[in-house]
Amino acid sequence: MPRPRQALLTRQRIIDTAAELIDTEGLDAVSTRRLAAQLGVRGPSLYNHFPNKDAILDAVADEITADVDIGCFATHEWPDALRVWGRSYRAALAAHPHIVPHLARGPGRRPRALAMADAVYGGLVRAGWPPARATHIGALMRYLVAGSALGSFARGFASDPAIYISSDYPHLGQAHRLAAHQHEVDEGAFELGLEAVIRGLQITYEEVVGGAHHRPHGTESSAPTRR
Amino acid sequence: MPRPRQALLTRQRIIDTAAELIDTEGLDAVSTRRLAAQLGVRGPSLYNHFPNKDAILDAVADEITADVDIGCFATHEWPDALRVWGRSYRAALAAHPHIVPHLARGPGRRPRALAMADAVYGGLVRAGWPPARATHIGALMRYLVAGSALGSFARGFASDPAIYISSDYPHLGQAHRLAAHQHEVDEGAFELGLEAVIRGLQITYEEVVGGAHHRPHGTESSAPTRR
DNA sequence: GCGAATAAACTAACGGTGGTAGTTTTAGTC
DNA sequence: GACTAAAACTACCACCGTTAGTTTATTCGC
Numbered sequence: 001m002p003r004p005r006q007a008l009l010t011r012q013r014i015i016d017t018a019a020e021l022i023d024t025e026g027l028d029a030v031s032t033r034r035l036a037a038q039l040g041v042r043g044p045s046l047y048n049h050f051p052n053k054d055a056i057l058d059a060v061a062d063e064i065t066a067d068v069d070i071g072c073f074a075t076h077e078w079p080d081a082l083r084v085w086g087r088s089y090r091a092a093l094a095a096h097p098h099i100v101p102h103l104a105r106g107p108g109r110r111p112r113a114l115a116m117a118d119a120v121y122g123g124l125v126r127a128g129w130p131p132a133r134a135t136h137i138g139a140l141m142r143y144l145v146a147g148s149a150l151g152s153f154a155r156g157f158a159s160d161p162a163i164y165i166s167s168d169y170p171h172l173g174q175a176h177r178l179a180a181h182q183h184e185v186d187e188g189a190f191e192l193g194l195e196a197v198i199r200g201l202q203i204t205y206e207e208v209v210g211g212a213h214h215r216p217h218g219t220e221s222s223a224p225t226r227r
Numbered sequence: 228m229p230r231p232r233q234a235l236l237t238r239q240r241i242i243d244t245a246a247e248l249i250d251t252e253g254l255d256a257v258s259t260r261r262l263a264a265q266l267g268v269r270g271p272s273l274y275n276h277f278p279n280k281d282a283i284l285d286a287v288a289d290e291i292t293a294d295v296d297i298g299c300f301a302t303h304e305w306p307d308a309l310r311v312w313g314r315s316y317r318a319a320l321a322a323h324p325h326i327v328p329h330l331a332r333g334p335g336r337r338p339r340a341l342a343m344a345d346a347v348y349g350g351l352v353r354a355g356w357p358p359a360r361a362t363h364i365g366a367l368m369r370y371l372v373a374g375s376a377l378g379s380f381a382r383g384f385a386s387d388p389a390i391y392i393s394s395d396y397p398h399l400g401q402a403h404r405l406a407a408h409q410h411e412v413d414e415g416a417f418e419l420g421l422e423a424v425i426r427g428l429q430i431t432y433e434e435v436v437g438g439a440h441h442r443p444h445g446t447e448s449s450a451p452t453r454r
Numbered sequence: 455g456c457g458a459a460t461a462a463a464c465t466a467a468c469g470g471t472g473g474t475a476g477t478t479t480t481a482g483t484c
Numbered sequence: 485g486a487c488t489a490a491a492a493c494t495a496c497c498a499c500c501g502t503t504a505g506t507t508t509a510t511t512c513g514c
Contacts, residue, residue, distance in 0.1 A: 002463055002508035013244050031500060037321070041463075044502080048462050052499065081471080101328040104374070106383010114396050117384075120396035132415070135405070137417035140371075140423075147331070147374030153366035156333010157344075158391035170347035178362070188359070193424060196367075197260035200423025229479035229492055237490080258471060271473080275491050280472065316487075 007040055011049050011059070019060045019096065027098045030057075061103040062110040067092040070116050071124025078205075079198050081123055086141055086194050089116075092185075093149035104146040128209040137201065146199065148190045154182040233400075235268055238286070240275050246287045248324065254325045257284075276429045288330040289337040294319040297343050300350025305432075306425050308350055320376035321413075331373040358361055364428065371424065381409040389446050404441045 036043040049054045069088040070080040093100050100203050109112035117138065124134035153182055154188050161176040169175075178185060244265050248257050259280055263270040276281045296315040299308040304375035320327050334340030344365065388403040396402075405412060 002506080004463065005509070007462065032502085037405050040279065041467085042467085043462055047502075050259070067338065074379065078489075100378075105378045106380065108383065108417070109385060109390060111395070114390070114399065117402070118393075118396040118398050125398065131401075135412055135421075136416040136419045139375075139412060140420040142380055143374030144367075144370050145374070145419060146377060147370030147372070148366075150328075150373060150377065153333065153369055158336055163336060163341070168338070169345040171345050171352065174343065176357075182415060184365060185362055189363040191368040192363045192431075193370060196425075196427025197420060197423045199427040199430060200425075201419075205356075220314075229477080232480070234491065259473080260471075269494085271494090272492055274473075317504065 009039060009045060009049055013039065014046060014049055014056060015059045015063055018056050019063065022098045023096055031093065032120045041225040056147060057099065057102050058110055061099055062112045064096050065112040065116060065162055070119035072121050078127040079202060082141065083102055083194065084146060085120065090149055090190055093145060097149055100146060100150045104150065125173055130208065144193050147184060152182050152186050153189060154178040236266060236332040238274055240266065241273060241276055241283060242286045242290055245283055246290065249287065249325045250323055252365035253301055255393045260264055272358050275402060284326065284329050289339045291319055292339040292343060295343055300346050305351060305354040306429060309368065310421065311346065313372060317372045318387055319374055320372060324376055324378065329375060331377065356436065369422050375413060379409050379413050380416060381405040449452055
């Protein structure tokens with residue numbers, strides 16, 4: 001009916017309900033009408049609180065980013081900070097895999113996503129990494145995290161054994177069992193990648209930064225040029 | 228118009244036109260009616276050739292997978308094979324970034340994607356990697372490639388400088404310039420990650436496989452536990 | 455305290471979406 | 485030459501995001 005005595009909707013209530021709907025039924029299940037129905041309301045009412053549907057999804061995405069640990073860059077050496085951040089970043093996204101495609105488009109204007117980028121970049125530069133490299137490392141970690149949270153690698157394989165019988169796939173005889181080991185495969189692959197990347201970066205760090213943490217500035221452009 | 232003397236549609240023509248539409252206008256622009264219009268036809272006619280829209284997108288995704296070099300696993304040592312495969316995999320996806328979210332859900336039943344998984348897994352196992360590790364490496368590479376092709380890291384930052392002025396983001400003063408260096412940043416981050424991963428894996432390889440390529444089985448659990 | 459402005463719900467509607475049913479005509483097969 | 489299958493069509497269906505305009509309650513300025 002018309003304006004109620006007590007407001008039925010809050011930004012926060014909309015965000016929470018949307019997140020719940022996304023988690024339980026997937027991104028496609030979130031229509032303005034369905035979300036509104038879940039809230040006991042009528043669709044267009046959402047537009048009193050958000051300019052459009054995308055803004056709702058943005059708010060959900062930013063909410064999720066709040067669970068990521070970025071304090072570690074102030075308290076740990078950079079390799080450990082990358083480890084802690086990377087794991088909490090992945091855990092936050094993997095808990096809500098259905099919005100990862102939306103989230104992975106970048107921080108955009110989401111304040112918490114920007115704060116995360118700021119902490120990572122700042123921490124790496126403070127540790128002595130050249131700015132362009134710090135950018136690369138941040139990007140690379142996002143690749144790993146988003147790629148791993150985007151969709152389960154293991155679940156991507158159909159669990160119907162018949163598919164893999166074809167002689168075209170001589171090595172996939174056991175692939176139908178992957179889905180059952182989803183968690184182990186995805187987690188294990190991420191950990192393997194995280195450790196490999198950090199180990200590889202430590203070698204690069206020695207080469208590039210060497211022993212001196214405070215390098216004379218001006219030798220490395222802040223604009224990420226490479227030619 | 229009833230059945231024409233010469234068929235207006237072909238599976239291949241639909242795939243090609245859909246790919247073109249995706250590349251030029253994005254995934255959202257692909258509706259059955261728009262795609263049909265581009266083909267000089269009326270929407271429902273597509274359903275004579277594909278069971279639903281998703282099958283069309285699947286076919287486009289598989290077409291793109293055809294450009295990936297998987298022969299390298301037969302001709303190169305595993306570290307070089309990973310390099311060649313990874314680069315061509317990423318190049319194929321980055322050429323069509325708009326379908327990556329669709330593609331990244333896994334091989335499903337797409338034959339070329341399955342053939343790729345088969346070649347990678349087979350190649351790594353033949354090189355001496357334990358099966359569980361081979362699975363992890365394949366997953367890990369997909370994370371890196373899909374994460375990097377999914378959406379440009381650099382383009383994810385708004386190019387409006389005003390956003391980054393806030394004192395909440397003390398290190399992002401130059402972030403608005405990222406978009407201009409998109410290609411360099413994305414490419415550089417991927418290369419950094421690829422090399423770091425391979426270097427890290429080579430260390431693991433020495434530890435796990437050692438000099439002997441044929442290790443007695445049973446010493447390595449298939450579950451990648453770390454505690 | 456009162457009038458004006460704002461806020462928060464609603465109904466109705468627009469154009470677009472994926473998909474289905476049923477029709478017509480052609481092409482190919484026994 | 486009769487039958488079947490294929491490939492286009494028209495006409496829908498229910499749903500989608502969004503806008504416009506309405507109604508009523510609250511809040512703010514004087």
